[in-house]
Amino acid sequence: MPDIETIMRTGAVIPVLVIDDVATARPLAEALVAGGLKVLEVTLRTPAALDAIREMKQVPGAIVGAGTVVSKEQFARVMDAGGEFIVSPGLTTDLGEAIVRSGVPFLPGVANAGDIMRGYELGLRHFKFFPAEANGGLPALKALAAPFYEAQFCPTGGITAETAPTYLGFGPVRCVGGSWVTPKGASMAEVERLAREASALRP
Numbered sequence: 168m169p170d171i172e173t174i175m176r177t178g179a180v181i182p183v184l185v186i187d188d189v190a191t192a193r194p195l196a197e198a199l200v201a202g203g204l205k206v207l208e209v210t211l212r213t214p215a216a217l218d219a220i221r222e223m224k225q226v227p228g229a230i231v232g233a234g235t236v237v238s239k240e241q242f243a244r245v246m247d248a249g250g251e252f253i254v255s256p257g258l259t260t261d262l263g264e265a266i267v268r269s270g271v272p273f274l275p276g277v278a279n280a281g282d283i284m285r286g287y288e289l290g291l292r293h294f295k296f297f298p299a300e301a302n303g304g305l306p307a308l309k310a311l312a313a314p315f316y317e318a319q320f321c322p323t324g325g326i327t328a329e330t331a332p333t334y335l336g337f338g339p340v341r342c343v344g345g346s347w348v349t350p351k352g353a354s355m356a357e358v359e360r361l362a363r364e365a366s367a368l369r370p
């Protein structure tokens with residue numbers, strides 16, 4: 168199982184996926200991987216999410232994890248489905264301890280210094296800055312990251328193909344997350360094209 172550092176370094180963008188119909192999961196993963204995005208975050212926002220993880224894991228090269236994990240029960244269900252990493256919108260000690268103890272790669276959401284300190288106490292150094300744009304964007308992240316020189320970030324929330332490069336140009340940013348690669352109603356050819364553009368993004 169790759170660790171969280173490796174996962175964050177695999178590509179410039181982690182697509183954040185909302186899967187309504189499990190039948191779309193595998194073709195979507197194939198299009199994203201073909202476009203160069205291998206790390207796939209399936210949000211637990213829909214009833215299809217866990218089966219979507221199972222389907223996407225069949226796609227060679229895909230590294231499939233779950234987003235929107237807010238409870239230990241969800242964490243257990245994701246493990247059962249074969250999820251390879253966990254993303255949460257925030258960080259509680261209870262959930263954080265359970266995931267850290269398991270050794271499963273974990274990218275918890277942080278929005279302020281207290282959140283990061285809670286992560287440090289759990290031994291975590293990799294965080295999702297969420298919601299990135301609503302929290303003040305790159306200027307806010309720069310100010311927040313300054314005291315936490317070991318921390319590495321995946322800003323997510325409101326980021327686009329246009330704004331991603333400015334985030335990626337900031338040293339502690341390893342990758343960004345976003346849903347722009349899979350617009351609602353897009354064809355698989357369009358998703359592959361957007362993934363190819365996203366995977367080529369550099370500062």
Ligand SMILES: O=C(O)C(=O)C[C@H](O)[C@H](O)COP(=O)(O)O
Pocket residue numbers: 183210212234235236254255256297323324325326344345346347
């Ligand atoms: O459900 C979660 O836990 C999330 O991870 C939320 C996502 O990060 C954002 O919804 C992605 O933001 P957009 O790219 O602005 O759509």
